[in-house]
Amino acid sequence: MASQTPGIQQLLVAEKKASEKVGEARKAKAKRLKAAKEEAKVEIDTYRNQIEQGYKDRESNILGSRDDVKVQMDQHREMVIQQLGEQAAINKQKVIDRILDLVFDVKPELHVNYSLPQSTS
Structure with missing residues (x-):
């Protein structure tokens, strides 16, 4: 083998x-x-x-695009700020005059709850 x-x-x-x-x-x-x-x-x-x-x-x-949206938002914000500034400029003098009128136009008068003292005669 x-x-x-x-x-x-x-x-x-x-x-x-x-x-x-x-x-x-x-x-x-x-x-x-x-x-x-x-x-x-x-x-x-x-x-x-x-x-x-x-x-x-x-x-x-x-x-x-996102840039377009951002530009639109910025423009809108600027427009609103400008409008508020214009309105403030227009109404500024009116507000000052109204405050001065209220401060300087004093009319002394008694309060409605105040009562005059009663005389004992």
């Missing part, structure tokens, strides 16, 4: 070659799977970017 038959030797060599081929096939499959995943990731990212860009375009068309 020291010398095995050539048939068994051939079977062992064939089995070794077969397992090597199976291992190579597994490695090739894993490599193809990894490449397919990377390719799919690139496609997904591209599609996501397209969808997001379309959404942003539609949002800016419908709502306007």
Whole structure:
């Protein structure tokens, strides 16, 4: 039994070659799977970017940009401040005159609850 038959030797060599081929096939499959995943990731990212860009375009068309809204709010605030300043300037003298009239136009009179002392005669 020291010398095995050539048939068994051939079977062992064939089995070794077969397992090597199976291992190579597994490695090739894993490599193809990894490449397919990377390719799919690139496609997904591209599609996501397209969808997001379309959404942003539609949002800016419908709502306007945030800068436009900020500019409109700033303009409105400035307009209100200007109107309040104009109204204050117009009514300033009227208020001063009214306060002076109330302070200087003193009419001394007794309070309604005050009663004169009764004389005892």
